Amino acid sequence: MRQSVFVTGATNGTGFAIASRFAKEGYDVFIGSRTEENACVAAKQISDAYGVFAKGYGMKVYDEADVIRIFDDIRGMGYKLNTLVLNAANLGIRQQFFDVSMEEFMDVIHTNMGWNFMLSRQAAIQMKENGGGAIVFINSNTAYRAIPDRIAYSASKSGALGMMRAMALDLGRYNIRVNAVLPGMIKTERWLTNYNDCRNAPSNYTPLGDIAEFEDIADAAWYLGSAQSRNVTGTELVVDGGNMIQLYPIIPEEREHMSFCDKGSETDNGATGKSSSRS
Numbered sequence: 001m002r003q004s005v006f007v008t009g010a011t012n013g014t015g016f017a018i019a020s021r022f023a024k025e026g027y028d029v030f031i032g033s034r035t036e037e038n039a040c041v042a043a044k045q046i047s048d049a050y051g052v053f054a055k056g057y058g059m060k061v062y063d064e065a066d067v068i069r070i071f072d073d074i075r076g077m078g079y080k081l082n083t084l085v086l087n088a089a090n091l092g093i094r095q096q097f098f099d100v101s102m103e104e105f106m107d108v109i110h111t112n113m114g115w116n117f118m119l120s121r122q123a124a125i126q127m128k129e130n131g132g133g134a135i136v137f138i139n140s141n142t143a144y145r146a147i148p149d150r151i152a153y154s155a156s157k158s159g160a161l162g163m164m165r166a167m168a169l170d171l172g173r174y175n176i177r178v179n180a181v182l183p184g185m186i187k188t189e190r191w192l193t194n195y196n197d198c199r200n201a202p203s204n205y206t207p208l209g210d211i212a213e214f215e216d217i218a219d220a221a222w223y224l225g226s227a228q229s230r231n232v233t234g235t236e237l238v239v240d241g242g243n244m245i246q247l248y249p250i251i252p253e254e255r256e257h258m259s260f261c262d263k264g265s266e267t268d269n270g271a272t273g274k275s276s277s278r279s
């Protein structure tokens with residue numbers, strides 16, 4: 001049986017890079033998206049580029065029957081999934097403490113925790129039959145460091161880390177490993193089209209001098225999702241150029257001349273540039 005991976009939210013950006021990384025290593029790839037058409041286009045691009053089998057799935061968020069339908073389809077094609085990468089996320093941008101409705105708040109929690117649990121459980125059923133597998137959460141350093149107006153997002157990412165550890169414990173006996181990648185800022189399309197000074201700010205603060213490319217996150221997901229990390233479970237791999245290790249941001253002298261956000265323009269994480277430098 002060929003090795004296979006399912007990546008959620010993988011039609012572009014980080015998710016597409018992760019799916020491509022596994023395809024490059026010869027894995028067959030299943031792509032999840034809320035838009036089936038986009039998933040199919042991305043699957044064809046990966047199949048054409050790497051010569052592997054790839055299939056796209058339109059997904060209904062937080063719908064267990066839909067998750068079962070997808071995993072039944074994967075099984076029906078003769079696969080038992082080897083790796084699940086949980087990349088899709090509700091970013092819960094601009095959710096102000098006094099204004100956010102409970103519906104909006106719970107939407108983030110349901111997506112980033114409940115839906116990921118549903119997906120993990122169906123994947124683990126196949127992995128258990130297979131004698132093992134790997135589940136990788138694409139989490140965030142906001143699980144530890146809060147950013148403004150993202151209360152449900154931060155809560156969901158912290159909660160997902162607890163869930164990751166609990167799953168690692170419960171599934172270890174079946175040789176199913178569960179780990180998390182914690183990106184800091186990633187150079188997404190949103191990020192690159194942002195107000196220039198804001199774009200520079202986190203890079204100035206970053207000990208390694210720059211924030212992550214999609215491929216940096218994909219490499220980390222590949223490590224945790226493949227046999228390279230076969231004795232690793234319940235861990236967090238932070239990919240943020242060293243931002244998390246600082247008590248407070250140190251700006252090297254040579255970067256001091258660069259200006260920082262001075263007005264309320266939006267950064268990648270949807271917060272105002274003045275008050276935030278991370279996502």
Ligand SMILES: NC(=O)c1ccc[n+]([C@@H]2O[C@H](COP(=O)([O-])OP(=O)(O)OC[C@H]3O[C@@H](n4cnc5c(N)ncnc54)[C@H](OP(=O)(O)O)[C@@H]3O)[C@@H](O)[C@H]2O)c1
Pocket residue numbers: 008009010011012013014015032033034035038061086087088089090091111138139140141182183184185186187188268279
């Ligand atoms: N960007 C950053 O700086 C950063 C920093 C730290 C952590 N992260 C984490 O890294 C992962 C990828 O980040 P990204 O910035 O590349 O993500 P993104 O493009 O905002 O989202 C990834 C995919 O998730 C799906 N998605 C978006 N909103 C959703 C919603 N409300 N419900 C369900 N699915 C939704 C979308 O796929 P479809 O439209 O195809 O469904 C989207 O392409 C996420 O887990 C994010 O939390 C990102």
